[in-house]
Amino acid sequence: MRAEIGERVACPRFLVAALVLTGCGRYSDFRLPAVERAPVEGVWEWEPRKEPVLERGGAGEWDAVDALNPSIARRDSLYFNFYSGFDGRTWHTGLAASADGIAWSKQGKVLSPEGWEGNYIAANGSAMWADGEFHYWYQAGRPPRIALARSADGRRWRRETHPVLDAGPRGSWDERGVADPYVVRYGGVFYLYYLGQDRARRQRLGVARSEDGIVWTKLLANPVLEPGEAAAFDEDGLGEPAVWFHRGSYWMLYTGRDRNERRRMGLARSHDGVKWEKVARPVISGTEDWNGNVVCDATVEPAPEGVRVWFGGGNVARPDERLNGQIGYGLLRWRSR
Numbered sequence: 001m002r003a004e005i006g007e008r009v010a011c012p013r014f015l016v017a018a019l020v021l022t023g024c025g026r027y028s029d030f031r032l033p034a035v036e037r038a039p040v041e042g043v044w045e046w047e048p049r050k051e052p053v054l055e056r057g058g059a060g061e062w063d064a065v066d067a068l069n070p071s072i073a074r075r076d077s078l079y080f081n082f083y084s085g086f087d088g089r090t091w092h093t094g095l096a097a098s099a100d101g102i103a104w105s106k107q108g109k110v111l112s113p114e115g116w117e118g119n120y121i122a123a124n125g126s127a128m129w130a131d132g133e134f135h136y137w138y139q140a141g142r143p144p145r146i147a148l149a150r151s152a153d154g155r156r157w158r159r160e161t162h163p164v165l166d167a168g169p170r171g172s173w174d175e176r177g178v179a180d181p182y183v184v185r186y187g188g189v190f191y192l193y194y195l196g197q198d199r200a201r202r203q204r205l206g207v208a209r210s211e212d213g214i215v216w217t218k219l220l221a222n223p224v225l226e227p228g229e230a231a232a233f234d235e236d237g238l239g240e241p242a243v244w245f246h247r248g249s250y251w252m253l254y255t256g257r258d259r260n261e262r263r264r265m266g267l268a269r270s271h272d273g274v275k276w277e278k279v280a281r282p283v284i285s286g287t288e289d290w291n292g293n294v295v296c297d298a299t300v301e302p303a304p305e306g307v308r309v310w311f312g313g314g315n316v317a318r319p320d321e322r323l324n325g326q327i328g329y330g331l332l333r334w335r336s337r
Helices: none
Strands: 044-048 067-068 072-075 078-086 091-098 104-110 122-130 131-139 146-153 178-186 189-197 203-210 218-220 238-245 251-259 261-268 274-282 295-302 306-314 325-336
Touching: 044 274, 067 306, 067 325, 072 122, 072 178, 072 295, 078 122, 078 131, 122 178, 131 178, 178 238, 189 238, 203 238, 238 306, 251 274, 251 295
Parallel strands: 091 122, 238 295, 261 295
Antiparallel strands: 044 325, 067 078, 072 078, 078 091, 091 104, 122 131, 131 146, 178 189, 189 203, 203 218, 238 251, 251 261, 261 274, 295 306, 306 325
């Protein structure tokens, strides 16, 4: 889904150097762990499954309008899919379980907005099994901020009482909201990739780091990825990053939007997780009736056969919801040059 972002003033505007020292947020320069070997050159080839692997619910159900934003966490031999469902008024997070990541059994709604989160969204998140429990960073509130909930079983959650990642200060690239979290962990440190929107409604991608998943430090040099040029598939904004490491490089799948709100997924590559270069191919488009106008919301799992990718798809080009959204699956296979 596209982030719904309204006006917000985070705090008075300061010079960049002063931001590091103010209460408006934590900022620093950092990189992801250094790559120890030279990158291997090759190409990714996309092999999608034709049919969705998780359909939206029936009339009157909590995910009847859209089922999108899969977020996969694996515990032992079982896959847990914390996905977003829209009932026509509110986005919730639900749970589905699977032994193979293809055949899913819905377990019902597990998170709905409450308190500071308002009544519109507690979804669009990133799940991880870490330190003996599920961590789930998700989008909440209007304007959106990033929240955290934790659970031992994926059903009963305890939430942090305040957002763990807030919008930036006045004049910053993310002053109007932060959304679309995707969290990875390398060397015991959490890294959160996210969407930020500025007052010109430009949506770009940035990164933050944390030792505990609660207190985050934003990269001083954000954003790390910009929209494409005129007529590019991502000319109207970026969102929903998914990051992994493979063959000496960091890789990112991200959603790009064009002026007609058609959405496709692009690929970028980095040696340090901060400086990213877009890769020309593949640009992943929907090829079936159910996802012909939208593919988005990737979550990934590196595997021996390639990178497993779950994603949202829809046949209506809209900026936010009512896409007839369902969840698909595909495989990125690596072919060395």
